[in-house]
Amino acid sequence: MQIPPRGLAVRLSGHGDPSQVLRLENVAPVPPGRGQVQLRMRLAPINPADLNVIEGTYGRLPTLPATLGNEGLGEVVALGEGVSGFALGDLVRPRDGIGTWCQWCTADAARCLRLPAGLPDDQAAQLTINPGTAWAVLHEFPAGPPGSWVLLNAPTSAVGRSLMVLASRRGLRVLALVRREEEVGTVRSLGATEVVIEGREAAKAIRRQSGGTALLALNQVGGDSAAILAKSLAPLGTLVTIGALARQPLTLPNAAMIFSELRCCGFWVSRWYERVQPGVVEGMMDELGKLLRDGLLHLPVAATYPLERVQEAVAHAQRGGRGGKVLLAAHP
Numbered sequence: 001m002q003i004p005p006r007g008l009a010v011r012l013s014g015h016g017d018p019s020q021v022l023r024l025e026n027v028a029p030v031p032p033g034r035g036q037v038q039l040r041m042r043l044a045p046i047n048p049a050d051l052n053v054i055e056g057t058y059g060r061l062p063t064l065p066a067t068l069g070n071e072g073l074g075e076v077v078a079l080g081e082g083v084s085g086f087a088l089g090d091l092v093r094p095r096d097g098i099g100t101w102c103q104w105c106t107a108d109a110a111r112c113l114r115l116p117a118g119l120p121d122d123q124a125a126q127l128t129i130n131p132g133t134a135w136a137v138l139h140e141f142p143a144g145p146p147g148s149w150v151l152l153n154a155p156t157s158a159v160g161r162s163l164m165v166l167a168s169r170r171g172l173r174v175l176a177l178v179r180r181e182e183e184v185g186t187v188r189s190l191g192a193t194e195v196v197i198e199g200r201e202a203a204k205a206i207r208r209q210s211g212g213t214a215l216l217a218l219n220q221v222g223g224d225s226a227a228i229l230a231k232s233l234a235p236l237g238t239l240v241t242i243g244a245l246a247r248q249p250l251t252l253p254n255a256a257m258i259f260s261e262l263r264c265c266g267f268w269v270s271r272w273y274e275r276v277q278p279g280v281v282e283g284m285m286d287e288l289g290k291l292l293r294d295g296l297l298h299l300p301v302a303a304t305y306p307l308e309r310v311q312e313a314v315a316h317a318q319r320g321g322r323g324g325k326v327l328l329a330a331h332p
């Protein structure tokens with residue numbers, strides 16, 4: 001493929017207000033060196049982690065200036081010397097730190113994840129971070145035998161939707177904690193067995209519905225919502241925190257910590273990809289690829305913007321009630 005002398009990239013010059021720190025630049029694509037692949041990027045989602053990188057609060061920040069974007073779908077268009085295991089035309093996601101909000105990307109082959117074939121681009125572009133996290137949490141933390149309950153807040157997030165589908169395939173029942181009455185019907189249609197609305201009596205209601213037997217809770221929110229999940233777990237249950245959507249500290253009830261001997265863990269999928277055996281990731285890709293291909297899991301898209309409209313796209317991604325991901329198209 002003929003690579004043009006310049007291509008667009010969304011660059012971050014400092015942390016803070018996106019309108020001040022994001023720049024659309026025309027940069028020269030970098031030919032792949034030894035062990036590297038060159039990618040023609042197609043689509044990249046704007047995930048909460050990207051917003052945290054822009055504001056400077058994410059767990060791992062790039063050296064600035066840097067091309068933004070943790071996740072995305074790219075096609076291998078050139079191979080550097082010594083690359084094995086990848087071929088021209090393969091669809092991959094370059095792992096975090098490489099920068100995906102661009103037209104052309106050069107990455108170490110060892111840091112690329114091959115994506116399943118036969119998926120719509122908008123689903124493949126979103127597979128590894130959010131569905132990947134839901135898969136990894138169920139793989140890493142015991143939920144109990146089929147029939148056991150898993151507790152979940154923010155169930156309409158991409159992670160939440162994926163978790164509900166994966167849990168049901170494993171014979172688990174999901175009890176979802178929502179903020180508003182209007183969410184109940186949607187969340188049930190996405191696979192929750194029971195739905196409880198946040199409030200003073202929520203922990204009691206969850207314990208009543210689940211018989212107080214749940215061993216695993218996935219917390220994406222923090223604050224009061226996480227405390228409700230913690231109070232609702234069975235003795236020796238595990239509260240896994242992956243997000244802080246409410247931007248409130250995680251406060252855990254003393255009684256649950258002591259008398260239920262609550263386990264409280266964090267999980268970060270970026271580190272998981274670094275430590276996990278390749279065969280486990282292959283198993284994850286196979287299962288998620290099949291679910292997405294068969295339409296049993298669907299990751300909704302709120303809107304797709306060209307890179308030139310990145311400011312508008314980021315503003316959209318920051319709004320609540322989006323109903324899906326905002327994507328950036330590299331070559332619309």
Ligand SMILES: NC(=O)c1ccc[n+]([C@@H]2O[C@H](COP(=O)([O-])OP(=O)(O)OC[C@H]3O[C@@H](n4cnc5c(N)ncnc54)[C@H](OP(=O)(O)O)[C@@H]3O)[C@@H](O)[C@H]2O)c1
Nearest residue numbers: 048133154156157158159242243245246267268269320321
């Ligand atoms: N640790 C990890 O490895 C890892 C990996 C992936 C994701 N995450 C985290 O997981 C969370 C979900 O990510 P995502 O990409 O799946 O999300 P997403 O698809 O962008 O959706 C965000 C969801 O959160 C809901 N929400 C926003 N603020 C909330 C609040 N205060 N209380 C309850 N719900 C709230 C939104 O509801 P409305 O639509 O009603 O506004 C929406 O359903 C984020 O915190 C993300 O950083 C962590």
